[in-house]
Amino acid sequence: MLCGNCGSTNPDGASFCNVCGNSFRAPTDPTTPSFGSQSTPPPTGGTPFQFSNAFSNAIALVTNPTKFLKDHKDTPVTVKDVLVNYVAIIAAVPFIATLLEWVLSYYGFIEYGFVAAIFTYVLDVVSVFIIGFIIWKLGPTFGTQADQSRSTLLAAAVYTPALLISILGIIPFLGVLSFLGLLYGIYILYLGLPIMFNTPSDKVIIYVGAVLVASFIVAYIMGYFVDYFTYTAILHTYGLYY
Numbered sequence: 001m002l003c004g005n006c007g008s009t010n011p012d013g014a015s016f017c018n019v020c021g022n023s024f025r026a027p028t029d030p031t032t033p034s035f036g037s038q039s040t041p042p043p044t045g046g047t048p049f050q051f052s053n054a055f056s057n058a059i060a061l062v063t064n065p066t067k068f069l070k071d072h073k074d075t076p077v078t079v080k081d082v083l084v085n086y087v088a089i090i091a092a093v094p095f096i097a098t099l100l101e102w103v104l105s106y107y108g109f110i111e112y113g114f115v116a117a118i119f120t121y122v123l124d125v126v127s128v129f130i131i132g133f134i135i136w137k138l139g140p141t142f143g144t145q146a147d148q149s150r151s152t153l154l155a156a157a158v159y160t161p162a163l164l165i166s167i168l169g170i171i172p173f174l175g176v177l178s179f180l181g182l183l184y185g186i187y188i189l190y191l192g193l194p195i196m197f198n199t200p201s202d203k204v205i206i207y208v209g210a211v212l213v214a215s216f217i218v219a220y221i222m223g224y225f226v227d228y229f230t231y232t233a234i235l236h237t238y239g240l241y242y
Contacts, residue, residue: 054089094166095121131155142207158185
């Protein structure tokens, strides 16, 4: 099956293009919006993904992930729309949290707090893209037909609780609660694989485990680079780095 949008080859019977996310299904409702469109909400009641309502979508997701995922599992999306219209907005929370943490805890290094916040922001967005790519590529291994666009959307949903709860990091004794965001994200991944991709029930747990291993590796590498570049800049400034 050839995609009429990008020309790539897809398996017969596919619902979405594996490359660009283009839907192969005949449109049934002209009012159903695409990710980032200005149309009215879909008939299922899900809120359309727009720059202006990223946080309302995030709140809807964390309060009722099952309903949210079901409402949006067939909404046409692109990787760019997910990253720009949703992740880039929600990632402002850890950006602000990182900046405030440096201002409140490391007085005298405020400019480096801004650098650290910028690195955190960029790497959060990049991490969602990478994890979405991993979910997409691991799909066939676990009997799952996924496309990159909706895999990125699921990755964004998984990261949402951690991004939102990161604001607690500005208060030292509450920062440890950010672990709860990680656990909730794992739960959303567990729910999302069968809802969005019809992953066989006997393969969901091991699929989640494979994605988690990859996610921890990505998070470790990203965190290392943030710390390395920030503290290297500080040491250079004070002549302590040779």
